[in-house]
Amino acid sequence: MTTARRNTSDIIKYGMLAGAAGGLAEVAWVSLYATVTGGDAAILARGVTTAVGVTALLPAAPVAIGITVHMLLAVVLGVALAGLWQALSRTQSTGSLYGVALAVLAGVWVFNFFVALPLISPAFVHLVPYPVSLLSKLLFGLAAAETLRRCAMVAAARVPVRVRAASRTRHPAP
Numbered sequence: 008m009t010t011a012r013r014n015t016s017d018i019i020k021y022g023m024l025a026g027a028a029g030g031l032a033e034v035a036w037v038s039l040y041a042t043v044t045g046g047d048a049a050i051l052a053r054g055v056t057t058a059v060g061v062t063a064l065l066p067a068a069p070v071a072i073g074i075t076v077h078m079l080l081a082v083v084l085g086v087a088l089a090g091l092w093q094a095l096s097r098t099q100s101t102g103s104l105y106g107v108a109l110a111v112l113a114g115v116w117v118f119n120f121f122v123a124l125p126l127i128s129p130a131f132v133h134l135v136p137y138p139v140s141l142l143s144k145l146l147f148g149l150a151a152a153e154t155l156r157r158c159a160m161v162a163a164a165r166v167p168v169r170v171r172a173a174s175r176t177r178h179p180a181p
Contacts, residue, residue, distance in 0.1 A: 018089045021158040026085020028154040029112075029147035030078045036143050040135065052077070054131045084115065085151055092155050105152045112148035116141050 034048075041048035052073030088111060092104055099107070120140060124132045135143075 017162065018093050019086055021155055021162075022086030022089030023082050024085070024158060025089055025151035025154040026082035027078065029085055029088075029151035030081025032146040032150035033081070033143045034074065034077070036146050037135070037139075040139050046135075051134050054128065054134050081147070084147075085154075088151050089155055092152075096159070101156055104155075105149070108148040108152035108155075109145055112144040112151075113141070116144040119144075 037051055038048045040046065041051075049070045052070040055073035055077050088108060091107065091111065095104060095107060120132055120137065
């Protein structure tokens with residue numbers, strides 16, 4: 008997150024925030040797309056419920072379950088991204104970390120739409136056009152990366168100056 012090493016609980020906490028931000032960015036984008044095109048975003052939420060096979064849990068609330076599942080998956084992805092961000096932050100600039108986040112999310116999209124979803128729920132793949140779903144994942148990446156950057160800034164502001172100085176001497180910036 009910064010040159011100072013973050014502990015596991017920070018990575019999880021920041022990752023959960025990043026995942027929530029990314030998940031909400033996707034929900035906002037899909038809702039905007041549905042509004043502009045006259046579609047129904049609830050169809051996508053119900054599709055998530057069907058794709059993960061949890062329709063039977065609460066058959067009366069498939070949209071709520073779909074959004075909940077989406078956000079849980081988003082948080083898990085955010086934690087993974089935060090771990091990667093932490094691992095790379097010692098050798099990469101913040102700008103390149105945005106590129107890493109976008110590349111990771113594009114990879115997630117490729118895996119989801121060309122491997123996993125065609126096997127699990129082929130109908131889900133066609134609920135929105137590919138460019139719309141890809142942009143959704145890229146917006147997730149941007150929102151998550153910005154959240155991680157801000158978390159790192161807040162954390163760095165809390166680290167005493169003497170610790171930051173010692174950290175720089177042991178781990179010089181590239």
